[in-house]
Amino acid sequence: MSRTGSGESVISRVVRIFEAFTSSRRALTVTELSRLSGLHIATASRLVAELVSHGLLTRTADGRVLVGMRMWELAQRASPTLALREAAMPYLEDLHAVVGHHVQLGVVDGAEVLFLERLSAPVAVVNVTPIAGRLPLHVSASGLVLVAFGPPELQERMLAGARERLTAHTLTDQEHLRRVLAGIRRDGYIVTNGHVHPDASGIAVPIRDARDAVVAALSVIVPNDGQAFAWIPVLRASARGIARGLGARPAGAAKNPLIQ
């Protein structure tokens, strides 16, 4: 790998530049980029110029720097999640129309849930995750579902890292989390009340692919009013539809929490 004086590769410097941008920090001056990336201003300036020449970054009229359309295109057109997103989109739209609050599609990436898609209504209950946003696995309903059906090492990694609390209801106790995961495996869903925000409940179910592996979580965020269980049947039916679109053949009756 080509390395500059400090021994750090060009690729890792470029990654540090892209990491400086976030959904709330979309336009940065080269000086800001230098500070946020920890790169010398001359280095940042040179890398920005080359990234702009490839369309991976772009400059505004006032000289600030944005992530470029070409970067989006290169990432998007061969995205490993495009098939999932395309299979899921019609169901997300229908769910969104029926539920009226937030609908999310999340996958595991590292120790977090990465939300690939989110449909929101302007009047919906608060939700802290934007598209391409992340939450720690133990905090979100989607994360707990993904861990429950994921490999054992993912469960151990989540338990070892489950410290952050977003509310007083966020679970961090290891034994409590193990019982919750066992419950998800038994029931096929989870309802969390106030784990991410005191006013919101999250309901999440797994989405399976053609090999019956859980590849994503489908979730809705609704007001924390004790009625969240009512959304489980429609979430499950939607998850089965998405799975069918991915080539799965979902079978078997699911436990219905509304029929005791």
Place this chain on the structure above:
Amino acid sequence: MSRTGSGESVISRVVRIFEAFTSSRRALTVTELSRLSGLHIATASRLVAELVSHGLLTRTADGRVLVGMRMWELAQRASPTLALREAAMPYLEDLHAVVGHHVQLGVVDGAEVLFLERLSAPVAVVNVTPIAGRLPLHVSASGLVLVAFGPPELQERMLAGARERLTAHTLTDQEHLRRVLAGIRRDGYIVTNGHVHPDASGIAVPIRDARDAVVAALSVIVPNDGQAFAWIPVLRASARGIARGLGARPAGAAKNPLIQ
């Protein structure tokens, strides 16, 4: 910029690797990547290893290489088009529910339209553009709208490059294209019949931002059955809604093609 023996920078070699992936070629072996990118296999192999270490590429169980989730995230979370996409999404969903065929959101990138979003029905008329797909500006209804309301140099660039034909109806004659652009500026929409595919009509309208600049085209693709004009009012209303979401204050009555 750090350059290797041939004088080509690391960044442009990395771009060549990402360019090898497309929506129909999402998993590649290192040998295929080497051939498609024109890089020596040792170079490709070394760059792939480093890109994998950053999560920008990922390896499948059988050793093939995919674009990584981290690449998608870095491109998406600060995407310059995220505000547009978020403002547009509810309207795209409603249009899709009403029209039943393909609904698209496109922007200019270079000499092409880049489609940021597409909602499709399984039974919809054929459409050749996937999400993150491109079409030459002169070929697509969206491209013609974006050129009609774009800067004069964009018009000249399109006219100079308007050679590719996808069907016998694709326009390539410069004088004819100039008349079409003038018509779009006068009417505020375009209907194309069979320009991209003989069986499909495209209807496109401009979307304006807070500075009244046209930043995107909203389009639907419907069967080429002579009824395409019926969709103009709903497209225009949707485009105004999206513009309002971007901070625009659309004003003035639009010519209604259904009322002579």
